[in-house]
Amino acid sequence: MLSAVKVLPDVYWVGGVDWNAREFHGYTTEDGITYNAYLILDEKVTLVDTAKITFKDEFLQRIASVIDPSKIDVVICNHVEMDHSGNIPTIKELAPSAQVYCTPQAVKELTAHYGDLGYTPVKTGDTLSIGRRTLSFVQTPMVHWPDNMVTLDVEDKILFSNDAFGQHFASSARFDDENDIHEVMKQARKYYANIVQPYRMQAANAVKAVRSLGPDAIDLIAPAHGIIWRSYVKDILDAYENVFVSGKLEDKALIAYDSMWGSTDKIAHAICDGFLAEGVSAHLMDLKANHLSDAMDVFLDSRYVAVGSPTLNSNMMPLTSSFLTYMRGLSPKQNNGDRIGFAFGSYGWAPLGPKNIQAELEADGFQTPEAPFMFNWIPTQEYLDQVREKVRAVVRAQREA
Numbered sequence: 579m580l581s582a583v584k585v586l587p588d589v590y591w592v593g594g595v596d597w598n599a600r601e602f603h604g605y606t607t608e609d610g611i612t613y614n615a616y617l618i619l620d621e622k623v624t625l626v627d628t629a630k631i632t633f634k635d636e637f638l639q640r641i642a643s644v645i646d647p648s649k650i651d652v653v654i655c656n657h658v659e660m661d662h663s664g665n666i667p668t669i670k671e672l673a674p675s676a677q678v679y680c681t682p683q684a685v686k687e688l689t690a691h692y693g694d695l696g697y698t699p700v701k702t703g704d705t706l707s708i709g710r711r712t713l714s715f716v717q718t719p720m721v722h723w724p725d726n727m728v729t730l731d732v733e734d735k736i737l738f739s740n741d742a743f744g745q746h747f748a749s750s751a752r753f754d755d756e757n758d759i760h761e762v763m764k765q766a767r768k769y770y771a772n773i774v775q776p777y778r779m780q781a782a783n784a785v786k787a788v789r790s791l792g793p794d795a796i797d798l799i800a801p802a803h804g805i806i807w808r809s810y811v812k813d814i815l816d817a818y819e820n821v822f823v824s825g826k827l828e829d830k831a832l833i834a835y836d837s838m839w840g841s842t843d844k845i846a847h848a849i850c851d852g853f854l855a856e857g858v859s860a861h862l863m864d865l866k867a868n869h870l871s872d873a874m875d876v877f878l879d880s881r882y883v884a885v886g887s888p889t890l891n892s893n894m895m896p897l898t899s900s901f902l903t904y905m906r907g908l909s910p911k912q913n914n915g916d917r918i919g920f921a922f923g924s925y926g927w928a929p930l931g932p933k934n935i936q937a938e939l940e941a942d943g944f945q946t947p948e949a950p951f952m953f954n955w956i957p958t959q960e961y962l963d964q965v966r967e968k969v970r971a972v973v974r975a976q977r978e979a
């Protein structure tokens with residue numbers, strides 16, 4: 579039988595570990611996934627979030643290792659997405675009188691997912707006494723659905739943050755200091771870049787709300803995915819505040835492209851050389867070899883974004899088009915104003931690939947100081963040298979501006 583993991587006295591982790599998950603709605607999860615739920619043994623036995631339905635047995639076994647699941651009195655639903663709410667009907671079946679607390683928006687969404695199981699709405703500032711402990715709720719709309727909230731266990735100083743501060747990271751140890759913190763931080767960044775990034779302003783407000791609780795209010799952050807922050811609470815809050823939600827762009831370049839016969843690849847390398855010659859940290863990513871979700875991790879704080887494709891059937895390559903579509907969703911127009919975009923590619927008879935990329939970058943709010951870099955068939959060394967120098971000139975102009 580699987581066991582719960584003690585977080586603090588009478589507080590347990592009762593989630594599931596998906597060691598083999600390598601994909602989560604289009605995002606690669608090379609380190610697997612966990613679905614975290616937490617059980618608090620107080621006068622009212624309280625469950626914070628549940629787990630994905632496929633982890634029902636694992637989740638119930640872990641709860642049963644400390645208490646009969648039918649004894650659950652309170653279920654907190656911080657977020658309706660099914661990886662967290664999937665077992666609410668299971669708990670309601672086993673413990674029919676359990677009361678489910680969630681935001682007013684979540685009442686509507688839970689009803690749409692599972693029917694009316696009886697949901698009690700709570701708003702920011704509302705509290706719930708579960709005995710020795712008080713739970714305090716803060717709505718965090720659009721981090722990353724309209725229904726989101728976080729829950730503070732005031733006495734234990736645990737913030738149950740749901741998706742915020744989460745990471746896709748499966749491991750046998752539940753706490754930050756028991757894992758390779760660099761890998762955990764890397765996954766926290768990738769998670770933010772691929773899930774939370776479009777809601778940067780809302781995430782910034784959520785961080786502000788957490789900060790406003792005061793420096794001593796939180797000892798642990800217990801997210802719904804990945805490890806529990808206990809020794810690195812300050813580090814993850816600082817990373818969110820200063821890097822993730824700050825919108826601050828670094829002297830960094832992403833060069834994302836596809837190529838059939840290597841000509842566009844040559845232009846990509848010339849662009850990369852231009853950045854490197856100016857000391858810009860450049861990441862060259864052939865989209866056949868790099869997943870979109872990894873490219874978006876690099877994109878997060880890159881000032882320069884070069885996107886390339888040869889012309890294929892009067893347009894761009896499908897991987898380049900996917901990249902632009904994914905990027906547009908994750909980084910809406912208003913977030914791109916300070917970014918510098920470059921379009922590039924080779925063509926045979928009509929340069930529609932690079933031209934269409936340029937049009938998309940402009941529509942997405944990028945500044946495009948250069949016309950697309952496009953070459954008919956195989957680029958000459960002379961042309962590649964020109965591209966390199968043009969990139970260098972743009973970087974220099976940026977620095978002088």
Ligand SMILES: Cc1cc2nc3c(=O)[nH]c(=O)nc-3n(C[C@H](O)[C@H](O)[C@H](O)COP(=O)(O)O)c2cc1C
Binds near residue numbers: 837926955
């Ligand atoms: C299947 C296929 C379709 C193509 N369609 C077009 C096209 O519609 N317009 C065009 O100008 N060139 C077209 N080309 C030519 C390529 O754009 C050209 O070969 C280019 O140099 C390839 O760049 P790459 O080496 O980066 O793949 C096509 C090539 C292939 C193989």
